[in-house]
Amino acid sequence: MDRVSALSFVPALIDAFGRSTVNEVIRALLSEKRQAILDGAAVDAVWPSGERWIEADLRQRLEIAAVPRLRRVFNLTGTVLHTNLGRALMPEEAVQAVANAMRSAVNLEFDLETGARGDRDAHVEDLLCEMSGAQAATVVNNNAAAVLLALNTMAARKEVIVSRGELIEIGGAFRMPDIMTQATVKLIEVGTTNRTHLRDYEQAIGARAALIAKVHTSNYAIQGFTAQVAEAELAQLAHRHSIPLLVDLGSGALVDLTQYGLPKEATARESIDAGADLVTFSADKLLGGPQAGIIAGRVDLIARIRKNPLKRALRVDKITLAALAAVLQLYRHPERLRARLTTLRLLTRPRSEIEAIGRSLLPAMERALAGGATVALRECQSQIGSGSLPVDLLPSAAVAITPAIKGRGSGTALKALERAFRMLPVPVVGRVSDGALWFDLRCLEDADEFVAQLARLPGGTS
């Protein structure tokens, strides 16, 4: 260790990469070499004379270690709001607002009018109320937090009535019954998986009932012989018994998406108009903003939620608020929303436009894959993602890459191909289906950059 550390090129490496990283990398090199010798390799093969190879080896390891772990990728999976790839892409207005908020002090909890302490929700509350028709609104870390906080505030140690058909799991970690437990509320399941009636709710309302909850079945659809109770009826029932109705909208939309040719998604305003006392929804699903959860509804209930100590633990920072406020501003111009809100622009891209991108890519892709695979432009269907509108698909187009090797070895070839694209400077993530690697081009807006890095695909990848 000491002898390697004393080599003449080491100070320059420390200067470029930092002392602790250089030490770490030297240690890793030595331990690998030591192991190779223990495993029986010849010493002068493992450790040749001279120091040039040591410098080259260390430099390569350091360059790999210096690449940030969180990186930009091309999302060509066909799922627009991909949870594992960070969901909504944000418009330039939000990026600018975030940069400003990061660089400077801001009036996060400071009322400029009076000089008194302010509330951080104030920066988005008016906009949220304007867009949803709610009296008040508050923002927390994500929608799971919003549901947890609303349940805990409204019904701790009391009963919450939910239809059996709505006890959802969204990704492994969000299961409605588990959130209820964490919120210390008692779940009262009513109805059956496929059918729940008003009388089921009614019979379940006892002295300890504190809330009726309705949960949007985001990531699945129950079809066939089904029945569920409309929000307006549930609201009337809840209010007859002097308890509130909470609607977890999941994605939720702030505008009617059918005006942009998209499938219908419930809006926050519809639930508020139907009589819901509180609604919760994500900011980074169809809304197209940063990760956050919104609770909107009655002013007295929101006031209680703000006083819950959990709110302090789940609150958002100035960066999230800056981005959210900028995105919500765009909603003031619904006629321009499609052009300005990135998520909406991607979701509404017509197939013809996506196909045109595909056609422009084909020659470069064929050249890059050099006969190792065939490339074809194919029709496909994109998903909205994040549990939004699970059964609705958007007509799209993809380049499908099929390895030339058929039969045995084709699976391995496909895996190698997938990996080669993931190892590019801006990793490309697609989806494997029918023995081919599919790149749905709906979310490809920077085709030139995509093409420029194709030359780096290793030869014989496929």
Ligand SMILES: *Cc1c(COP(=O)(O)O)cnc(C)c1O
């Ligand atoms: C997505 C979703 C959640 C969780 O929202 P996050 O913002 O991911 O925490 C909760 N409920 C429903 C119905 C959802 O669709």
